């Protein structure tokens with residue numbers, strides 16, 4: 166078990182290292198941060214000074230070496246735009262992003278898993294068809310389209326809610342709804358098929374044969390088994406949570422991590438971009454690991470070597 | 473109404489009267505008259521698709537919504553179809569227990585086998601905690617699972633098929649059933665294990681005094697364990713008799729065919745029955761076996777022959793040809809029929 170964990174952690178670190186290296190090279194070779202930050206008309210002396218200040222005049226591998234050295238000490242560097250600590254800047258924005266992501270995730274899971282379960286239990290009946298119609302539409306409409314439609318209806322036409330920003334709690338409603346819809350749609354279909362597969366298994370009939378009423382059979386013998394693939398799916402969703410913020414935050418001008426990614430990439434704010442990438446990669450890798458561990462906990466057949 | 477369909481003179485434990493089960497595609501069970509006496513071991517035989525499983529699953533409310541049931545199935549005088557679903561549910565696993573063909577998939581793969589047995593103890597006997605664990609271990613001992621204390625903590629995939637079937641039997645016994653319905657309990661197991669499980673079922677039935685319905689397509693399995701056999705064909709009982717009587721003097725051509733096709737009973741070479749069981753949506757008129765029957769006459773297709781007594785007590789057959797002396801003549805004819 167410890168060997169297994171250690172292997173996973175090493176692989177996770179390697180993944181993050183590759184992401185960091187690739188981004189480092191890409192960001193520094195495609196254009197010059199000095200020109201982006203100082204503007205195309207900046208005098209050559211200013212550019213040279215900028216290069217020297219940020220160490221950009223050294224060879225790429227030397228820069229990477231010192232960057233990695235700092236990274237190991239938890240130092241992500243400073244923003245080239247305002248000199249603020251990159252990690253601090255990023256974490257501030259993560260907090261803002263989580264304000265919409267966490268409620269959206271909770272809502273999406275409850276609605277999606279609930280709808281999928283109800284649909285599976287009513288397989289082939291009108292209720293099932295209705296729910297799947299909803300799920301397929303929710304899945305087919307891209308998030309930014311749904312977001313724009315919501316803005317058009319609730320902000321522009323009805324003027325009930327702000328079209329963007331995080332000035333009041335009202336601003337969270339539309340982005341949360343948009344995100345939750347997408348997740349709920351995916352989870353509803355996923356839960357339904359997982360549940361249907363389990364309900365067809367012979368041990369469900371055994372549950373009835375031992376005297377459980379149908380509701381008890383579903384709760385005790387169908388749901389725990391159907392949860393295995395669903396939990397996996399939710400794990401992947403959580404992993405992609407930070408990365409998925411870009412589009413929604415742009416639509417609702419939500420000043421979170423997604424917006425920070427967009428501005429820092431376009432301004433070649435290298436330290437900030439790198440910090441975001443490490444964070445995003447780390448959440449993905451971590452959640453994959455947690456999914457693997459959960460899998461073993463939920464499904465005894467997956468446990469290695471027994472107890 | 474209460475015709476004697478076997479099962480002794482006393483009120484039967486469970487009785488079917490004109491029991492029918494229809495699916496959207498056609499009728500799978502087409503009027504079953506059958507009774508199981510208290511403590512009796514009844515064997516149900518018939519080829520695959522003849523409606524053996526559907527009959528019992530439908531009676532116990534274990535078939536999905538698309539099944540339509542008519543006729544009567546009564547347990548201890550109560551009409552099962554008229555019973556509220558919750559009450560019927562509590563009868564299952566309690567006074568009527570059922571075990572199924574594939575023990576691996578019949579147990580929940582993510583729950584420990586002991587806890588799956590304990591679930592029944594809680595449900596039907598109100599046992600929990602330490603008492604339930606002790607009783608689970610006792611049941612494991614009773615069904616011959618060695619090292620019970622450790623095995624209760626395992627998952628189905630950590631046990632063999634035979635041991636899983638023993639767990640399923642322990643689960644069935646946990647509710648102190650009056651009737652155990654075993655639907656092909658050994659079909660998925662290899663031969664030596666089959667014999668062990670069958671012996672176990674036989675011993676348990678005698679020790680506990682419960683009735684046993686053993687469903688199988690293997691006449692030799694049923695012949696050894698049961699007091700009486702009912703032969704099922706295309707959703708009807710075509711013949712029923714005490715075991716010895718049925719094997720010695722089968723009255724229905726289908727039963728004769730089954731015996732001729734069974735490795736242990738066949739006189740000389742095995743004689744397979746030509747053709748196959750008709751599908752529910754493709755029932756021939758009159759006697760459903762007529763198209764495959766060596767002795768079929770023109771009037772066999774006219775009407776479904778009723779299940780009527782043929783001479784010896786408790787021996788009934790549903791064939792135009794098997795009434796009275798016809799039976800002996802028919803057997804004679806079968807013996808000399810070309811293979």
Ligand SMILES: Nc1ncnc2c1ncn2[C@@H]1O[C@H](COP(=O)(O)OP(=O)(O)OP(=O)(O)O)[C@@H](O)[C@H]1O
Nearest residue numbers: 495500519520521522523524525526527689751752
């Ligand atoms: N849930 C169902 N829906 C529709 N038809 C069904 C269903 N279950 C069984 N049938 C049909 O009913 C008929 C009888 O099936 P049943 O399972 O009772 O046969 P059986 O005698 O138990 O055969 P086997 O030896 O293969 O178990 C078959 O034609 C089968 O196709």
Ligand SMILES: [Mg+2]
Nearest residue numbers: 524525526655
């Ligand atoms: Mg069957």
